[in-house]
Amino acid sequence: MTNDTAEPESSGRRHGGRYIYEELRKQILTLKLKPGSPLDEVSLAAQFGLSRSPVRDALARLITEGLVTMLPNRTTLVTPFEIEEFPNYVAALDLIQRAVTRLAALQRTDEEMLRIRAAEDAYMASISKGDFQAMTELNKVLHLEIARAGKNPYLTSFYERLLGEGQRLLHLHFDFIMSAASSTGLGRDHEEIVEAIASRDADTAERAAHEHTMLFQRRFLDFMQQNLTAQLRIQ
Numbered sequence: 001m002t003n004d005t006a007e008p009e010s011s012g013r014r015h016g017g018r019y020i021y022e023e024l025r026k027q028i029l030t031l032k033l034k035p036g037s038p039l040d041e042v043s044l045a046a047q048f049g050l051s052r053s054p055v056r057d058a059l060a061r062l063i064t065e066g067l068v069t070m071l072p073n074r075t076t077l078v079t080p081f082e083i084e085e086f087p088n089y090v091a092a093l094d095l096i097q098r099a100v101t102r103l104a105a106l107q108r109t110d111e112e113m114l115r116i117r118a119a120e121d122a123y124m125a126s127i128s129k130g131d132f133q134a135m136t137e138l139n140k141v142l143h144l145e146i147a148r149a150g151k152n153p154y155l156t157s158f159y160e161r162l163l164g165e166g167q168r169l170l171h172l173h174f175d176f177i178m179s180a181a182s183s184t185g186l187g188r189d190h191e192e193i194v195e196a197i198a199s200r201d202a203d204t205a206e207r208a209a210h211e212h213t214m215l216f217q218r219r220f221l222d223f224m225q226q227n228l229t230a231q232l233r234i235q
Helices: 002-029 041-048 052-064 083-107 110-129 132-150 153-172 174-184 191-198 202-226
Strands: 068-070 076-078
Touching: 002 041, 002 052, 002 153, 041 052, 052 068, 083 132, 083 153, 083 191, 083 202, 110 132, 110 191, 132 153, 132 191, 153 202, 191 202
Parallel strands: none
Antiparallel strands: 068 076
16 A cells, blocks of 8 residues: 555656756756756745655756756756857867767668658758757757767767757857858758768768867857857856
8 A cells, every 4th residue: 555655656756857857958958047057956846846856856867967067065056158168168079979970870770870860850840940949959869869870878978968068059149050041051061971871981971070060169159259248158
């Protein structure tokens, strides 16, 4: 009898934690919750109408993804992003992106190639609809499908964290990206990568992945040059 009553409570707690996680993650990635914003368990529990336990579970998951940070004094906050660290971020992204894309070209299966193409199609559909939130999520899905095809879970795990940080940066300058899309063509961003993987051309895949990172860097730096104001000092 005790087990019968405990199970629904446990299930409800997991469900509540998943909802809080998804909602906080969306707010962090879209910058509704700014980098450096404090996250108080008591306030969040009251906001969501749940106990502190599912809030704690959600925050723990966000911490593992690098989106939330716990300081030594136990203060929890949205992970800050120092603009000065952007070159280091791009350097890490470039290395990992080249590695996982090269491995995908060498090791992908036909089934994995189908998943990559399906992810690319979904990404393209989000662009045609002008759904930027979906676009950033599906961009991440596509790159993770590529990484999984490379079959190195260590690289994939680190890559996922970098892609999550990239989503925040994309939202920071999404108006600029969309205005530039008419000249650069967002839909063409992944074509060479996907086709090189399909052809098992590792050298071309790696080069295309590098160029993809450099395109992201150029867009962000162009945005920064046009918007050098105090508002962009997110920390």
